[in-house]
Amino acid sequence: MLREPQHQISCLTLKQPWASLTLGWKNLPIKDCENRTWQPPSIKEVWIHAGKSWDQVGAIVVGNRLGLDFDPTDFPTGQILGKVQITKVTRNFDSFWAMGAQYYKWVWANPQKLQQPIPARGQQKIWVFSPQTKPYLPSNSADGYAFTSRYCEQCEKDAAAGPEGCEILALALAGEQPEEAPRQLKLF
Template sequence: MKVITIIQPWATLIALGEKQFETRSWATKHRGELAIHAGKKIDKEACREPEIRKALERHGYTEDNLPTGAVVAICKLSECLKSLDTWTDGYELEGRKLIYSPEYEFGDFTPGRFAWELADVNQLPEPIPAKGQQGLWNWEGVGA
């Protein structure tokens, strides 16, 4: 199974269904099943941003209890869309898809970057320890 390592709190926000797009500087042709791996790093400053803090707290998380070094969710990578433009209320992606708050606060939608659209996200009952890697990598864990 393909996996992407994402620093916290972003990985948990995806697992919770709060974040529907992962933004990257690079596109991928991969579509289908994708595991979300929480890297060992926690962006504590991001955890203190009001929208992010509220989203985490709704589910009982703070910067102090986020899982790290583990696969936290399985989802489907349904689309990879280029960010085209910014406007008063958000961003425009290819296919005239518009991104509004709070989603645009959960990623870097600067024009020229890519938004990986995630669907059918299932948070694992318990995080599964795994060593992360850069880029897309293969994992032999659950369902692989």
């Protein structure tokens, strides 16, 4: 199993179930290519981020071809799951996962899952994740509160702003549990 990276990495957000299928899910064939209308930048590997969206139509079509009924609750979201090598980019690739000739097929190899997925907010296209910007998880992270920056989206204050800063976020960063949990904190 792969360990968490210590340097900046290039990521690609995929809807589920595609993110998990790319890295191997149960005994299903590994999704060995990604279909895109654009070519990737000159990179040799990409880290796979599971977005929060579920591709219902695609999951039904592929599920029918494989004789399965995918359950969205079986798939993690909002996390970097692992990485793959980009071996070539072509319009012609013979694979169960390849779509029409109008798409570039990013041919993947050597899928590796992380030992522990990394919570992260996804983005479009290729984006950079740095371990220095990973989420701050308060000691009560079992409650599901995670902060992707030192900025609290509920009260719109920065934890580092001293007495005028966000008390909830400052406590969480210190590993303490706030008396009142945020009600409308945006999670990744």
